[in-house]
Amino acid sequence: MxxxxxxxxxxxxxxxxxxxxxxxxxxxxxxxxxxxxxxxxxxxxxxxxxxxxxxxxxxxxxxxxxxxxxxxxxxxxxxxxxxxxxxxxxxxxxxxxxxxxxxxxxxxxxxxxxxxxxxxxxxxxxxxxxxxxxxxxxxxxxxxxxxxxxxxxxxxxxxxxxxxxxDLKPRIPVSMLLSENAYRDATDEELAAYDKVLTNYYGDRGMPGTTWKGKLDPILARERRPFVQAYLNEQGFNRK
Ligand SMILES: Cc1cc2nc3c(=O)[nH]c(=O)nc-3n(C[C@H](O)[C@H](O)[C@H](O)COP(=O)(O)O)c2cc1C
CATH class of the missing domain: 3.40.109.10 (NADH Oxidase)
Structure with missing residues (x-):
């Protein structure tokens, strides 16, 4: 590179x-x-x-x-x-x-x-x-x-x-980020490999056992700022 x-x-x-x-x-x-x-x-x-x-x-x-x-x-x-x-x-x-x-x-x-x-x-x-x-x-x-x-x-x-x-936070690898000419779903193996990378990273930062899913769950697996839609509408956005 x-x-x-x-x-x-x-x-x-x-x-x-x-x-x-x-x-x-x-x-x-x-x-x-x-x-x-x-x-x-x-x-x-x-x-x-x-x-x-x-x-x-x-x-x-x-x-x-x-x-x-x-x-x-x-x-x-x-x-x-x-x-x-x-x-x-x-x-x-x-x-x-x-x-x-x-x-x-x-x-x-x-x-x-x-x-x-x-x-x-x-x-x-x-x-x-x-x-x-x-x-x-x-x-x-x-x-x-x-x-x-x-x-x-x-x-x-x-x-x-x-x-x-x-420390630098390890991003998803280029192989998962970049595809050519069409979207490519990551394989289960790629997802598992990156989960391991992240778990190690969080372990080194004093958060042992923290997984990729463990980080996503509290953000994605629940309602998310539901009041934003009404506010944006009131401000004149996203009405149509
Ligand atoms: C749109 C956006 C909003 C963010 N909001 C927060 C925030 O409210 N508090 C915070 O501590 N970090 C926030 N971050 C920082 C991310 O947590 C951080 O970029 C990510 O964990 C990657 O870590 P790094 O930037 O150190 O590489 C935000 C990042 C983005 C792009």
Whole structure:
């Protein structure tokens, strides 16, 4: 495999949740936002807005909304990536909004931009972690950040100087990730082999006996934020 500084940076990504408390230099923060701003965008619709949360009271509330995640308070920066069709609607008053496809486009644009920000931060020696947990209270987050109709908070990002870095988390192998010309189901043997890899990884991280299924069950084998659908509908998304 060929590598370079960028490939190596991406391959060595780990989420950082513990920070030193040192602030991020303003020029570094600006670089992160500029890098995010340069991201690709569906039909150049530019479907994202970012809210930087500096108010300590709002940060504390966001941490609770995200499921009591201390990193939201302890990080040097916490920024929230929002899907935003409002700006386009203001420019194009005839915009026919509410299509499921538009929701998908907004999430793709916003996810791509969020990753650009994290990669830029990591390239500057910083670390961070996405906070999807804020969707535990997606409505309250929207109210706190005063998000109007045709917008919603998709994901947050903590950023700061790393105090601790986890080991690399082993991803599914390329053989399971990449197929040619058509989708290929993983074999039972491939699934079992990766389960072994993950179980070993969690064992090394002090969670012996934790399996792939054991990690998926609490997330997938139950109802998942059922209030999100009604909230998105109210905000003008996914109505048709
Ligand atoms: C959209 C998204 C939301 C996430 N939300 C959270 C979160 O709320 N809290 C958290 O600690 N990690 C969160 N993560 C980080 C993942 O847990 C992490 O990326 C994954 O376990 C792989 O670990 P790594 O990034 O260290 O390789 C999120 C990641 C993504 C992409």
């Amino acid at each position: 060929r590598t370079n500084e960028t490939v190596s940076l991406l391959c060595n990504h780990v989420s950082v949740r513990d920070f030193t408390g040192e602030p991020i230099a303003p020029e570094d923060f600006d670089a992160i936002i500029e890098a995010a701003r340069a991201s690709s965008s569906t039909c150049f619709l530019q479907l994202t807005s970012i809210v930087r949360v500096t108010d300590p009271e709002k940060r504390a509330k966001m941490a609770v909304y995200a499921g009591n995640q201390a990193q939201v308070v302890n990080a040097a920066e916490f920024i929230v990536f929002c899907v935003d069709f409002r700006r386009d609607l203001r420019v194009c008053g005839e915009a026919d909004l509410g299509w499921a496809e538009q929701l998908v486009a907004g999430c793709v644009d916003t996810g791509i931009m969020a990753q650009s920000a994290l990669t830029a931060a990591e390239s500057l020696g910083l670390g961070g972690c996405f906070i999807g947990g804020l969707r535990n209270h997606i409505r309250e987050v929207g109210e706190l950040l005063e998000l109007p109709e045709h917008t919603f908070a998709l994901v947050g990002l903590t950023l700061g100087h790393p105090a601790k870095r986890n």
